[in-house]
Each structure stands twice: as C-alpha cells, then as structure tokens.
Amino acid sequence: MSIEPRSGQTLSPNAVFDEGCAETRLKELTLLFITKFAHEDMEKIADEARRAFKPIPPYEHGGDTFLYEKFGEQARKEALKILEAERKAVVEYRAEYIKNTLNIIIRQLRFLVFTDKGKGKIYIKKMQIEGRIGQNAPSEREVSYFESYPEGIEHLERIGRVLNRLSELNDYVPYLSVELRDHWIQAKALANLETVREWEKKDAKT
Numbered sequence: 001m002s003i004e005p006r007s008g009q010t011l012s013p014n015a016v017f018d019e020g021c022a023e024t025r026l027k028e029l030t031l032l033f034i035t036k037f038a039h040e041d042m043e044k045i046a047d048e049a050r051r052a053f054k055p056i057p058p059y060e061h062g063g064d065t066f067l068y069e070k071f072g073e074q075a076r077k078e079a080l081k082i083l084e085a086e087r088k089a090v091v092e093y094r095a096e097y098i099k100n101t102l103n104i105i106i107r108q109l110r111f112l113v114f115t116d117k118g119k120g121k122i123y124i125k126k127m128q129i130e131g132r133i134g135q136n137a138p139s140e141r142e143v144s145y146f147e148s149y150p151e152g153i154e155h156l157e158r159i160g161r162v163l164n165r166l167s168e169l170n171d172y173v174p175y176l177s178v179e180l181r182d183h184w185i186q187a188k189a190l191a192n193l194e195t196v197r198e199w200e201k202k203d204a205k206t
Contacts, residue, residue, distance in 0.1 A: 012090075029075075113159065121147065124196070169184070
C-alpha cells in the first residue's frame with residue numbers, strides 16, 4: 001500500500017494551507033498510514049508463522065484505539081511529510097501566478113512609497129475628532145497618513161490594500177524557489193516603511 005502526495009494541479013491552496021482544511025487532511029492521511037502500518041504488521045506476523053510452519057494466527061489488534069496508540073505517532077509524522085510535499089507541489093504549480101503577483105505588488109509599492117524625497121514615511125499624530133452631534137464630545141485619536149495630511153490618509157489606505165495582497169502569500173514563503181524568494185524579499189523591503197509618531201518627534205526637539 002503506497003501513500004503518495006497529491007499533485008499541485010489537483011489541490012487547491014486552501015486544502016493544504018487553510019488551518020482547518022490542513023488539519024482535516026492530516027487526519028485523513030494519519031488514518032491511511034495507521035491502516036498501512038497495521039496491514040504491514042499483520043503481514044509480518046503471517047510471514048513469521050509461515051516461516052515457522054505454524055498456522056497463521058488471527059490479527060488481534062484490540063480495536064481502533066489500540067491501533068492509534070500503537071501507530072498514531074509514527075503515522076502523523078508520515079502524514080506531515082506528505083502534507084509538506086503537497087504544499088510544496090501547490091506552490092510549484094502556482095509559481096507563475098505567484099511571480100506575476102509579486103511583480104505587480106513590487107511595481108505598485110514602488111509607485112506608492114517613493115516620493116521626490118525618496119522612500120516616504122508613515123506619520124501618526126493625535127487629533128481631536130468631532131463626535132456625532134448630540135452624542136459624543138470631541139475625542140483625541142491617533143490618525144495615520146503617508147507623508148502629508150489629510151490627502152495622505154487615502155494614500156496610506158492604498159498602500160494598505162497592496163500590503164494585504166502581499167500578506168496573502170505569507171503561507172507560500174517557506175516553499176518558494178530561489179527566484180521567487182528574491183521577488184518576495186524585494187516586495188518586503190518596499191513594504192517596510194518607517195513610522196514616525198508626531199508627538200514623539202516634538203518631544204525630541206524640546
């Protein structure tokens with residue numbers, strides 16, 4: 001009984017990267033390996049009996065709990081190896097899509113984060129924000145923006161949308177090829193923006 005990883009073409013990313021789906025896949029594989037090991041154990045006992053010219057005894061395994069206690073740990077380790085191989089296969093199959101996505105993200109971030117002065121910064125300042133009429137008094141809140149206020153608020157939101165798209169690839173990183181990892185490093189370097197808190201900057205001057 002051979003248990004082989006499924007191909008990247010037959011698997012969706014969620015099947016092996018989503019936490020719940022991956023755990024379901026692990027349980028499925030673990031049960032397959034327990035069955036495999038139990039069968040091999042039964043064959044071993046039968047072979048030993050034949051070699052000793054004795055009747056082949058019935059395989060008394062004590063039920064599913066006994067089998068899990070006997071083979072469960074080893075079976076899960078083997079299941080994890082299969083899951084890792086399937087994750088790698090999924091990433092390899094989607095390599096062109098990942099490459100194109102990273103190239104788009106890199107171009108967008110270069111456009112969004114560089115200003116005339118170089119790589120821009122995220123500023124955070126405390127402001128009095130008006131509450132709804134008749135409900136809340138003005139309150140001090142932190143407002144984040146890119147380079148300038150107030151237009152920098154929307155600009156930072158655009159950067160955030162690109163960063164969210166980059167974060168969607170996080171699970172793939174351990175399985176990226178050398179070429180794709182270089183693209184990933186470029187994107188992460190562009191995404192790494194300095195944050196300046198305005199009140200801290202003022203305190204430093206005084």
